[in-house]
Amino acid sequence: MIRRYPSVAALVAAERPEIPVHLFRPHRIARAAREFVAGFPGDTLFAVKCNAHPLVLETLWAEGIRLYDVASPMEIGRVAETLPGAVMFYHHPAKTPGQIALAWKAGVRHFAVDCIAELEKVAALTGPEMSPVVRLGIPKGSGAVYDLSTKFGAAPEVFVATLRRAVTLGLAPAVTFHVGSQCLDPKAFRLGMSLAVELIERAGVTIRLMDVGGGFPAYYRSTVAPPLSAYFELIRAAHAELTQPRGIRLACEPGRALVAEGGSLLVRVNLRKPDSVYLNDGIFGGLTETYWGKDELSLPCRVIDADGRLRSGGAARFTAFGPTCDGNDVLPWPL
Incomplete structure (x- = not known):
């Protein structure tokens, strides 16, 4: 089912999705x-x-x-x-x-x-x-x-x-x-x-x-x-x-x-540790191609809080893990 929103922020604020969401532009x-x-x-x-x-x-x-x-x-x-x-x-x-x-x-x-x-x-x-x-x-x-x-x-x-x-x-x-x-x-x-x-x-x-x-x-x-x-x-x-x-x-x-450029993937951070985050999607789902493309397919990303606000401030690098128990379920580049 396709739902329309004026922005990603509006979607996050309205839905607070628990599962990954594919976004079309x-x-x-x-x-x-x-x-x-x-x-x-x-x-x-x-x-x-x-x-x-x-x-x-x-x-x-x-x-x-x-x-x-x-x-x-x-x-x-x-x-x-x-x-x-x-x-x-x-x-x-x-x-x-x-x-x-x-x-x-x-x-x-x-x-x-x-x-x-x-x-x-x-x-x-x-x-x-x-x-x-x-x-x-x-x-x-x-x-x-x-x-x-x-x-x-x-x-x-x-x-x-x-x-x-x-x-x-x-x-x-x-x-x-x-x-x-x-x-x-x-x-x-x-x-x-x-x-x-x-x-x-x-x-x-x-x-x-x-x-x-x-x-x-x-x-x-x-x-x-x-x-x-x-x-x-x-x-x-x-x-x-x-x-x-x-x-x-x-x-x-x-x-x-x-x-x-017509699509992006909205994922949720399930857990944050000092140097790593655990996402609700990974290389066995919507981020499969990152495993094969490695550094040459490093995706742009933005951080939005649960109320739909774009996070800003000092940046830090995090290893990003997917949701499965497989240790290979990790993005090949840091966020």
């Missing part, structure tokens, strides 16, 4: 969407895995985002129910026959693949208007907090072979890659585009769409990265040099860059 999501729609030199897809809440989807739709990167039957169902006019790209490279059939029935026509086996599986269960989106693996070291090079993405020779096989099947392939999540170096996108173009030419096929993936950063307490405008400028220059002359249009699929 739709206006911040809308602002991020406008930045991508206006600044990126192509289409923007939203990576639904980042936040599939209907309020998030509706906010993005209202700002002009019509394409959605889905990676599970749940996400397909949520988008289809919330945004009947949305165009979905099923960008999970390992799908069951049942998942493929469900997606096809829901109107999905773009399916990610990163090998010939997955391509042939999808082709056998769909139709000639299916567009395989062949995912290229990007070498490790792209400047991302989360390296995504080890699980999905075709090696160059497999990428070339998969593109050629798609054409022999009578299909019109597209291509994609992912530089890694929370990428701090915009040059990684140019490197990905350059490698993809080189391999497309080696394959000798015609490509009309290149999805440069996600990886656009959100700006946390510890983030050191250029503004999004610098990413867009570099990609625009690479597009003019590499892809536009070849008739290839661009797309991207941001996740955290669209929604990170």
Whole structure:
């Protein structure tokens, strides 16, 4: 259930919540969407895995985002129910026959693949208007907090072979890659585009769409990265040099860059000791990502008292533990 409050302070004063509360700020999501729609030199897809809440989807739709990167039957169902006019790209490279059939029935026509086996599986269960989106693996070291090079993405020779096989099947392939999540170096996108173009030419096929993936950063307490405008400028220059002359249009699929500033987590301090606090949420709940991101995903925080007043004064550092008995349930950085 969604309740609306003019501020976090008003919520705390009215509810004095005992359990963690997720807070949505739709206006911040809308602002991020406008930045991508206006600044990126192509289409923007939203990576639904980042936040599939209907309020998030509706906010993005209202700002002009019509394409959605889905990676599970749940996400397909949520988008289809919330945004009947949305165009979905099923960008999970390992799908069951049942998942493929469900997606096809829901109107999905773009399916990610990163090998010939997955391509042939999808082709056998769909139709000639299916567009395989062949995912290229990007070498490790792209400047991302989360390296995504080890699980999905075709090696160059497999990428070339998969593109050629798609054409022999009578299909019109597209291509994609992912530089890694929370990428701090915009040059990684140019490197990905350059490698993809080189391999497309080696394959000798015609490509009309290149999805440069996600990886656009959100700006946390510890983030050191250029503004999004610098990413867009570099990609625009690479597009003019590499892809536009070849008739290839661009797309991207941001996740955290669209929604990170649109949400926060309200937690309660259950116990304070001289150098530590015990919270009612931790790494097994709403703060899971802090465990993996460590110092590079250090979240900003504010302290509000039980009456909704913002605390001020001298600052001290506290180790923050979650509510479970597991000693690993601790934030990797002090509050």
